[in-house]
Amino acid sequence: MALRMWASSxxxxxxxxxxxxxxxxxxxxxxxxxxxxxLEGLKYATSHEWVxxxxxxxxxxxxxxxxxHLGEVVFVELPEEKxxxxxxxxxxxxxxxxATSEILxxxxxxxxxxxxxxxxxxxxxxxxPYEDGWMIKVKPSNPAELETxxxxxxxxxxxxxxxxxx
Amino acid sequence: MxxxxxxxxxxxxxxxxxxxxxxxxxxxxxxxxxxxSDRKANRxxxxxxxxxxxxxxxxxKRRTDHNLLIPEAELKGLGAExxxxxxxGDITFHGPHHAIxxxxxxxxxxxxxxxxxxxxxxxxxxxxxxxxRVKARAGHKGETxxxxxxxxxxxxxxxxxxxxxxxxxxxxxxxxxxxFEHIVPCGIADKEVTSLRRETDTMLLHSEEMxxxxxxxxxxxxxxxxxxxIKTNSPSxxxxxxxV
Numbered sequence: 001m002a003l004r005m006w007a008s009s010x011x012x013x014x015x016x017x018x019x020x021x022x023x024x025x026x027x028x029x030x031x032x033x034x035x036x037x038x039l040e041g042l043k044y045a046t047s048h049e050w051v052x053x054x055x056x057x058x059x060x061x062x063x064x065x066x067x068x069h070l071g072e073v074v075f076v077e078l079p080e081e082k083x084x085x086x087x088x089x090x091x092x093x094x095x096x097x098x099a100t101s102e103i104l105x106x107x108x109x110x111x112x113x114x115x116x117x118x119x120x121x122x123x124x125x126x127x128x129p130y131e132d133g134w135m136i137k138v139k140p141s142n143p144a145e146l147e148t149x150x151x152x153x154x155x156x157x158x159x160x161x162x163x164x165x166x
Numbered sequence: 167m168x169x170x171x172x173x174x175x176x177x178x179x180x181x182x183x184x185x186x187x188x189x190x191x192x193x194x195x196x197x198x199x200x201x202x203s204d205r206k207a208n209r210x211x212x213x214x215x216x217x218x219x220x221x222x223x224x225x226x227k228r229r230t231d232h233n234l235l236i237p238e239a240e241l242k243g244l245g246a247e248x249x250x251x252x253x254x255g256d257i258t259f260h261g262p263h264h265a266i267x268x269x270x271x272x273x274x275x276x277x278x279x280x281x282x283x284x285x286x287x288x289x290x291x292x293x294x295x296x297x298x299r300v301k302a303r304a305g306h307k308g309e310t311x312x313x314x315x316x317x318x319x320x321x322x323x324x325x326x327x328x329x330x331x332x333x334x335x336x337x338x339x340x341x342x343x344x345x346f347e348h349i350v351p352c353g354i355a356d357k358e359v360t361s362l363r364r365e366t367d368t369m370l371l372h373s374e375e376m377x378x379x380x381x382x383x384x385x386x387x388x389x390x391x392x393x394x395x396i397k398t399n400s401p402s403x404x405x406x407x408x409x410v
Contacts, residue, residue: 072307072308100253
């Protein structure tokens with residue numbers, strides 16, 4: 001339900017029409033170099049996590065760019081509800097191609113919900129990084145931290161520069 | 167802005183290679199943790215550890231100990247240790263004549279992710295095997311590693327923490343393959359494990375030289391188009407050489 005509302009508010013922001021039955025999100029623009037999508041309305045960390053701040057809840061996941069660079073995710077380790085997360089500190093890990101990669105929290109707060117679907121379906125992170133592949137929901141302890149994150153345009157540029165260094 | 171970018175791309179990248187000989191597994195884990203922390207703080211350059219372990223079984227983050235086929239007490243009877251780690255991948259064995267390379271490098275500073283990094287490690291082992299006329303290939307989907315036909319010759323298990331790598335690869339030069347009978351190696355049943363000794367008639371160099379050659383292939387794979395300087399730490403002191 002929340003996603004559908006988010007989708008239509010995103011669509012409104014982009015001056016596009018949306019029907020109530022559609023729940024897929026529309027990418028704001030693509031990074032044509034690596035075909036990753038970046039969405040409007042989200043904030044981004046340099047470690048490639050995204051945050052969607054909605055009132056007193058912040059949803060966190062990893063970006064399309066991140067999942068593409070990881071490869072197929074086969075295992076996800078997430079924190080427990082009520083545990084604390086801190087900005088730029090690791091809260092979990094994903095395993096792909098025999099590599100475990102730590103996931104860093106873009107903000108500090110308390111974990112209020114964890115996406116348990118990822119235990120049986122870790123591949124959701126690859127197929128739906130911004131929707132079904134969300135990882136944790138957090139009650140932010142310091143909303144000012146959101147201001148230090150990048151917006152979509154900044155993040156797109158950041159990805160391009162990072163890939164260009166290769 | 168453009169000049170700055172060009173400067174960044176042209177400036178030489180240093181890789182420090184540490185030749186450590188045989189190292190107890192826990193000691194090497196402690197060393198890796200320290201080096202990861204130092205690399206993250208930019209106190210050290212990218213570093214490559216080249217070593218062997220005494221007989222050691224290790225498990226990855228998923229703790230797949232159902233792939234250990236004998237009780238831990240029996241392992242000790244064989245003179246082997248068992249360790250649980252934070253790396254990716256399943257159960258494996260390391261022992262003498264098993265070349266281990268642990269690159270402690272900043273993936274962020276070269277702008278690649280886990281998938282590209284692991285593919286580079288695979289390619290390096292394939293190139294190394296080809297020096298001995300052994301035709302190796304990367305694994306099929308879900309079987310990361312290096313294979314000769316259906317026999318596994320090289321394994322990968324990596325940890326990436328704040329963009330810094332640790333653990334790495336293990337290549338079977340001439341280990342005692344009997345140790346692999348007590349596990350389902352890498353969680354893949356019905357597939358054999360092999361070694362360079364088994365696959366080639368070419369005379370093999372001393373282990374140390376083999377491992378350095380393997381290390382060079384990794385450097386070559388990572389940095390073929392850029393100027394690189396590499397320093398080696400060995401008992402006789404620092405040696406500087408150019409990557410092949």
